[in-house]
Amino acid sequence: MTSKKNNESRISRIFSFNNLSISLTILWPVIFVLIPFAILTTISFLVYDDVNFFKMQFTLENYKRLVKDDYLPVLLNSLVPSLITTIITLVISYPLTFFITRKFSKKTQKFLIFLVIIPYWTSSLLRSYGIRIILGTEGILNTILIHLKIISAPLEIIYTPTAVIVGFVYLLIPLMILPLYSTMEKLDSRLIEAAYDLKASKLQTFLKVIWPLTLPGVTVGSFMVFLPSMGMFYVADILGGAKSILIGNLVKGQFLEVRNWPMGATLNTLILVFLLLFLLIYKEKSHWGHK
Amino acid sequence: MNAPSKNQMPSLSIRKHTIAFFSLLLLYIFLYMPLLVMVIFSFNNSRFSPTWKGFTFKWYQLLLENSNILEASLNSLIIALASSTLATLLGSISAYALYQHKHNGKSDTKTKNTILSLMFIVMVSPDIALALALFIFFNLIHINLGFTSLLLSHITFSLPYVITLVYARLKDFNKHIIDAAFDLGATPFQTFTKIIWPLIAPAIISSWFLALTISIDDVIVSFFVTGPDFEILPIKIYSLLKLGINPQINALMTIIFAITLLSSIIYYRFTKEQD
Amino acid sequence: MHRKVNKDFSPPILTIRNLFKSFSNNQILKNISLDIYKGEFLTLLGPSGCGKTTMLRIIAGLDQPDDGNILFHGNDITDLSPNQRKINTVFQNYALFPHMNVKENLSFGPKMSKMPKREIEKRILEMLELLKLNNYGNKRVTTLSGGEQQRVALGRALINHPDVLLLDEPLSALDYSLRLQMRFELKYLQKKLGLTFIFVTHDQEEALSVSDRIVVMRAGEILQTGTPEDIYERPTNIHVAKFIGQANFFDQQDKETSKNIKIMVRPEDILLYHGENLETETKTETKAADNHEYFKGQVVETNYLGKLFETLVVLENNEKILVSHFYEGASCNNHFQIGEDVYLTWKKNSEVILDDE
Numbered sequence: 068m069t070s071k072k073n074n075e076s077r078i079s080r081i082f083s084f085n086n087l088s089i090s091l092t093i094l095w096p097v098i099f100v101l102i103p104f105a106i107l108t109t110i111s112f113l114v115y116d117d118v119n120f121f122k123m124q125f126t127l128e129n130y131k132r133l134v135k136d137d138y139l140p141v142l143l144n145s146l147v148p149s150l151i152t153t154i155i156t157l158v159i160s161y162p163l164t165f166f167i168t169r170k171f172s173k174k175t176q177k178f179l180i181f182l183v184i185i186p187y188w189t190s191s192l193l194r195s196y197g198i199r200i201i202l203g204t205e206g207i208l209n210t211i212l213i214h215l216k217i218i219s220a221p222l223e224i225i226y227t228p229t230a231v232i233v234g235f236v237y238l239l240i241p242l243m244i245l246p247l248y249s250t251m252e253k254l255d256s257r258l259i260e261a262a263y264d265l266k267a268s269k270l271q272t273f274l275k276v277i278w279p280l281t282l283p284g285v286t287v288g289s290f291m292v293f294l295p296s297m298g299m300f301y302v303a304d305i306l307g308g309a310k311s312i313l314i315g316n317l318v319k320g321q322f323l324e325v326r327n328w329p330m331g332a333t334l335n336t337l338i339l340v341f342l343l344l345f346l347l348i349y350k351e352k353s354h355w356g357h358k
Numbered sequence: 359m360n361a362p363s364k365n366q367m368p369s370l371s372i373r374k375h376t377i378a379f380f381s382l383l384l385l386y387i388f389l390y391m392p393l394l395v396m397v398i399f400s401f402n403n404s405r406f407s408p409t410w411k412g413f414t415f416k417w418y419q420l421l422l423e424n425s426n427i428l429e430a431s432l433n434s435l436i437i438a439l440a441s442s443t444l445a446t447l448l449g450s451i452s453a454y455a456l457y458q459h460k461h462n463g464k465s466d467t468k469t470k471n472t473i474l475s476l477m478f479i480v481m482v483s484p485d486i487a488l489a490l491a492l493f494i495f496f497n498l499i500h501i502n503l504g505f506t507s508l509l510l511s512h513i514t515f516s517l518p519y520v521i522t523l524v525y526a527r528l529k530d531f532n533k534h535i536i537d538a539a540f541d542l543g544a545t546p547f548q549t550f551t552k553i554i555w556p557l558i559a560p561a562i563i564s565s566w567f568l569a570l571t572i573s574i575d576d577v578i579v580s581f582f583v584t585g586p587d588f589e590i591l592p593i594k595i596y597s598l599l600k601l602g603i604n605p606q607i608n609a610l611m612t613i614i615f616a617i618t619l620l621s622s623i624i625y626y627r628f629t630k631e632q633d
Numbered sequence: 634m635h636r637k638v639n640k641d642f643s644p645p646i647l648t649i650r651n652l653f654k655s656f657s658n659n660q661i662l663k664n665i666s667l668d669i670y671k672g673e674f675l676t677l678l679g680p681s682g683c684g685k686t687t688m689l690r691i692i693a694g695l696d697q698p699d700d701g702n703i704l705f706h707g708n709d710i711t712d713l714s715p716n717q718r719k720i721n722t723v724f725q726n727y728a729l730f731p732h733m734n735v736k737e738n739l740s741f742g743p744k745m746s747k748m749p750k751r752e753i754e755k756r757i758l759e760m761l762e763l764l765k766l767n768n769y770g771n772k773r774v775t776t777l778s779g780g781e782q783q784r785v786a787l788g789r790a791l792i793n794h795p796d797v798l799l800l801d802e803p804l805s806a807l808d809y810s811l812r813l814q815m816r817f818e819l820k821y822l823q824k825k826l827g828l829t830f831i832f833v834t835h836d837q838e839e840a841l842s843v844s845d846r847i848v849v850m851r852a853g854e855i856l857q858t859g860t861p862e863d864i865y866e867r868p869t870n871i872h873v874a875k876f877i878g879q880a881n882f883f884d885q886q887d888k889e890t891s892k893n894i895k896i897m898v899r900p901e902d903i904l905l906y907h908g909e910n911l912e913t914e915t916k917t918e919t920k921a922a923d924n925h926e927y928f929k930g931q932v933v934e935t936n937y938l939g940k941l942f943e944t945l946v947v948l949e950n951n952e953k954i955l956v957s958h959f960y961e962g963a964s965c966n967n968h969f970q971i972g973e974d975v976y977l978t979w980k981k982n983s984e985v986i987l988d989d990e
Contacts, residue, residue, distance in 0.1 A: 089459050092452035092473060099514040100480050103491035110494065120497075163385055166378045179382075181626055186389050188571045189618045191593050195610040196599055197392030200399065203603075207395060210409065237388065291482065298486025301577055305599050315486050315578070322490060322582070329378070331490065338487050346479065422743075534728035537695050541724075542742035542793065543716035556732045 076310055108339065111332035119330040129333035142337060145313045148228055149296040152235035153289050156243040159236075160288065164247040165277075169256070187241035195305045198234045199225060202306070227310030234306045235296050242295070243288040250284030290345040297338050314338060393615055400608035417609040425604065430594035434574060437505070437590060441512030442569035448513070449520025450562050455458035456521070457528040474525070477518035485578035488515065493582040503585035511583045512576065523568070527561035564628040567621050574614075644707065646671040646829055647692065647797060652701035655689055661687045662698070663853040669797075669831065674823050676832045678840040680876070685833045686725075688850075689799050692831065693722045705796075717747070721790035722799040726806055727782045729774040735761075735785050736770040742793040760788040763822070780811045787822070797829045804839065816843050837877045841865065849873050871895060871987045878893035881954045883928075884989070893989040900957040902983035905944060908974035927976045930954065930970045944969050946977060 111129055114122040133139050167179050186194065201207045202224045209221035224230050243272035254277070262272040314334060321331030400418070404411035421427060456473060459466055480488075492514070496507045539549040577592040584590060598604055638832045645668035654662040669675050677685040690696040692703060692716035702711045710718055721742070729738050739760055743753045756824045764784040769777070774785060775868050783803060790798055803819075804812045820843050834840055840847050841861040849856045849872075851863060857864060857873045868874040871882075874897045882904065883896040908929075933953075934945035942960040947953055954977060962968070969975060 089452075089469070089473075092455055093449075093476065094516055095448070095514065096480050097475050097490065099495070099510060100483070100488070103477075103495035104483075104487070106498065107487070107491040109492055125500065159385065162378070163382055166375070170378075182386060182624070183389065185619065185622050186393060188622055189393065189615050190575050190592065190595075190611070192577050192595050192599070193396070193607065193614065194392055196595075196607055197396045200395055200603075201392055205483065215528070237392065240385075240389070276579060294482065294484045295486075298484045298489075298578055300486075301581075301596055304596075318486060318490065319581075322493065328494065331486045332494075335487055335490050338484055342479075342483060342487065345482065423831045468925065483862060531731065532724075532726055532728050534724040534726065535730055537690075537693075538722070538724055538728040538730070538789075539741070540715045541693055542789065543745035544741075545716075545745075548745060 104339070107332050107335065110329055111336050113329050115327050115329045120326060126329075133333065137329070138334075139342070141312065141317070142314065142334065145317065146297070148231050149236060149293050149314065152232050152239065152296055153243075153293045155232070156240045156292050157235050157285065157289060160240060160243040160247055161281075161285070164244050165251055165281075168248065168251040168254070176248075176252070180244070183241045183244050184240050187238075188202075191238050192301055192305075194238060195234050195302050198230070198237055199305055202230050204232065225306065228307060230306040231303055231313075233244075234302045238299070238302065239292045239296060242291040246287035246291060247281065247284040250281045254280050284331065286345075286348055290341075290349075294338070294341060294345065297341070374467055384440045393611075396608045396611045397615065399605060400612045402605070405603070405605060412503065420553040421606045421609045426589075427591070427606070427610065430589045430591045433588060434591035437508050437512055438570050438573040441509055441516060441573050442566050444509075445513045445516035446520050446562060446566040446567045449517050449565065450524050450558070452517075453521045453524035453528060454558075456525055474522070477521055480515065480518045481522070485515075485576070489579040489582040492579065496583060504588040508580060508587075508590065511579050512573045515576070515579065516572060519568050519572070520562075523565040524558060524561045527558050528573040528577060531557055559629045564625050567625040567628075571618060571621060643671060645669055645704075646706060647831075648702075648704035648707075649688075649692070650702045650704065652688065652691065653699045654684075654691065654705075655699060659834075661853055662691075665701070665853075665855060667848060667855065667858070669829060671796075671829055672827050673845045674820065674830045674832065674843060676834060676840045676844040676847045677850060677895075678834060678837060678876075680835055682852075684853040685696060685850050686801055689722070689801055689833050692708065692797075693799055694718050695722075713869055719794075719796045720799060720972055721793050721795040721797075722801065723786050723790050723803045725801045725803070726804075727786035729782055729785055729789070732770050733941040734773050735766065735777075738774055738789050739792050742789065746793070756792050760792050761787050764788045773826075779807050780815065783807060783815060790823075791826070791828075795828070798823075800832045802829060802833055802835070804834070805836070812839070819843060841877070849876065851876075865899075866985075868897065868985060868987070871897070871989070874987060875986065879955055881958075883952070895987045895989050897985040897987055898979040898983060900943070900955045902980045903956040904953060904978050904980060905956050905958075905969065906976045907945070907969070908976060914936050926945070927978050930975055930977060932971050932973045932975055935969065935971060942968070946975055 075115070093341060100281065110121055112125055114124040114126045114128070116122040133142065167176055171179065199206070203209070204221050204223065204225060206225070208224070209218075212218045224233070232276075258276055258280070259272060262276045267275065297313060298315035298318070300319050303313045303316055314337060318334050318338075319333050321327050321334060398410075401413050401415070402411055403414035403416070456470055459470060488511075492507070492511050493503075496503060496510075501507050501510075535553060536549060539553045544552065574591075577596065580590055580592055581596070584593060595607065595610070598607060647669040649665055649667040649669075652662050652665040653660075663686060665684070677688060679685050687696060691698050694710070694713060694717075698711065702709050703711070705718065705720075705899070708809055730741065733741070735936050736757055739757050740753050743756060748756075757770070761770055764787060764837055766781065766784055766788070769781065769785075774782060777785065783806075785898045800819075807815060816839060819830070819832075822828075832840075832843065841864075844861055846858065847864050848858045849870075851872055856870045857868065859867075864873060864877055868877065868880075874882075879900050881898050881900065883898070885894055886892065887894050906927075928948050930946040931946040932944055933947050936943040936945070937960065938957075940960065941957050944956045945953060946956060956977065
């Protein structure tokens with residue numbers, strides 16, 4: 068009896084390259100995500116240096132500059148398109164996704180959701196360009212509206228914050244619909260019937276049963292739209308012209324043009340704060356299906 | 359599960375839900391209109407006009423003669439194929455290790471959940487933060503921005519999707535079937551080739567397609583971690599777009615959309631088979 | 634009814650000797666020894682976590698014991714892998730290969746042992762016939778009903794012609810009526826093929842109905858081994874008495890040692906009398922009630938179960954006693970009303986005296 072003291076089952080021993088590869092699994096995200104994130108955050112507390120990008124010297128100057136140089140209003144302003152986009156996508160997606168999960172067979176539901184995903188998989192850069200073709204001063208929308216005599220002069224939508232928001236909604240709406248769908252699909256219709264059976268009105272049923280049960284999807288969806296939108300500098304460039312500035316554009320400018328890494332990292336901290344906020348809420352709301 | 363949900367399914371009376379149907383239709387029109395417009399315009403014989411000026415292939419011809427775009431496309435394709443293949447390989451092995459992971463002979467849920475949470479964090483991290491972090495990281499460890507940095511970055515953001523998908527598939531099947539294969543006399547190798555592989559292959563193939571599409575679609579991370587000597591398609595398009603309207607882009611878009619559509623359908627087929 | 638197992642003459646087919654197993658400081662099996670004889674239907678019975686499934690996995694070769702041996706026809710097989718043992722398993726929830734059809738599932742084992750094609754074909758037909766799955770060969774297993782999947786799982790194990798078949802809660806996923814039907818089919822198959830079955834279940838009724846012998850386990854130890862009749866009529870242990878069927882306990886003191894003991898009586902062995910005519914009734918049943926104490930109590934609950942009628946009596950010391958008898962109509966003499974005062978005792982020699990633990 069050579070292996071008597073072995074606790075592992077015979078099979079898991081045969082199939083285990085266990086601890087070695089479990090460490091490999093962690094190693095990659097640790098090296099290429101966690102460590103770089105830590106470095107990035109550390110740099111926001113370091114002094115700017117025009118030769119080496121930063122000096123190994125602790126400072127809070129970058130964060131003070133946020134307030135001193137009137138960065139903060141710009142920064143907060145840059146959140147507005149993202150915020151409006153999140154609200155619009157939620158308002159559009161919530162009832163439509165609910166409608167999809169209640170009124171179609173499972174097979175049709177899968178197909179309808181699949182139709183939502185296809186555009187999302189197509190280059191977002193090129194799709195922003197598609198929006199520009201439609202919204203342009205001499206674009207499709209204006210041509211049609213003038214043709215139909217609804218307006219006499221073309222609407223100036225392109226190169227405004229509105230255009231950026233339209234672009235965001237268009238690009239990011241699948242990221243709202245998917246998490247909503249995965250919670251709503253699991254919502255048992257019998258719960259709604261039970262609420263009616265217990266004499267709840269339609270509004271009460273929504274507020275007391277449907278909304279709380281779909282809240283995880285709403286939370287995940289909202290952050291899935293809000294978080295990436297902050298950084299999509301190319302959408303602002305293509306649709307907003309020079310007028311719309313997102314945190315993404317500010318950060319990009321600091322890193323690639325001004326080459327002030329510490330300041331760029333400081334601006335990025337705001338994005339990380341929102342990420343952290345999301346992770347905390349998400350953890351609190353127990354585990355919902357991973358995307 | 360099936361019977362009650364069938365009963366709940368009311369007969370689809372379109373009249374009763376007119377508004378809902380109409381809104382749903384609008385959503386899909388909204389989602390597909392820009393794509394459709396670009397496809398149509400890629401055949402329009404006019405550079406600026408939004409109206410139809412006759413059918414032409416000339417934008418495709420110009421595109422194919424544009425060596426800059428062709429080179430960038432090739433580079434993109436190389437990165438996409440290499441990163442998705444490596445991520446799928448690494449991710450599948452990791453998912454399997456995660457599935458089999460045991461501590462003191464017992465399933466170690468804590469470690470598993472920690473790792474899955476780490477994957478989740480990477481998936482939900484905004485591209486811009488990841489882009490900056492990697493940009494600084496590669497600069498500090500003196501990796502030249504270009505092919506290597508792009509490849510490593512693309513593997514980084516694809517890997518969690520592969521691990522999550524393949525792990526979910528592994529977790530789905532009855533854990534006793536591996537025992538059953540052994541019990542019926544299969545060797546570890548046979549158990550892998552005849553049982554484990556056929557069951558996880560759909561998940562592996564679909565995660566490969568997913569990694570491929572997110573690699574091709576990525577703009578933000580690539581923008582930061584690539585260098586002048588290795589230009590890829592999104593960066594090339596980005597600089598073209600800043601110059602103004604160019605129908606060649608419509609043609610390019612049409613080709614990319616056709617490829618996405620094709621791989622989406624393959625992906626859909628494979629995920630459907632898993633159900 | 635139950636086939637007597639010829640323990641005394643033939644040597645055991647499987648011998649389990651001093652088996653120990655623990656998972657991370659949690660002792661699952663504590664010194665288990667057991668002999669299993671050819672052709673018997675042996676059931677490992679116990680609540681979940683008692684170690685019965687672990688024991689089955691060790692016999693199959695899927696887990697290794699920390700200490701102890703497994704002998705098969707007298708040879709030590711403890712270190713052999715599953716495929717070197719002439720033992721097959723029917724797994725909980727069947728564990729059919731979902732990507733294969735019925736035939737492919739059945740032929741998996743024979744293919745692994747490189748059986749000639751013609752032999753495999755022959756055996757598949759045999760199995761489909763035996764398990765009444767004749768037209769199911771090319772069906773995907775995921776489209777089958779629970780009962781059909783159960784049969785395929787059985788066939789996938791049996792097709793290898795094992796000497797011993799292990800069954801891990803094979804009926805637990807089936808609904809009640811199908812479970813009853815499958816019990817008979819299992820029993821029939823086992824006798825027909827003359828195989829040794831080791832059956833794991835937590836369902837005592839199932840164990841009583843199919844087994845030649847039952848091994849009652851609790852917390853990694855064997856409490857009692859015996860025929861279903863032994864286990865039910867003569868439990869040697871208070872836990873066995875509680876776990877198998879329903880039991881009433883009367884606290885008493887042993888007259889000689891003055892140790893606390895419990896007298897166990899099954900509900901059907903309790904005799905119940907209307908309070909007012911105790912005198913007349915005892916005259917006709919003196920023999921049965923001979924030498925017994927009478928307990929006074931009150932009926933608190935009655936329960937009509939079709940074939941049986943249950944009466945719940947609370948004694949003066951607040952102990953609850955369950956009585957059951959065949960239902961013979963409301964007008965019958967042994968029909969009792971809620972609130973009625975009654976006297977009770979038990980049939981002569983029906984009691985079992987157990988140590989109070």
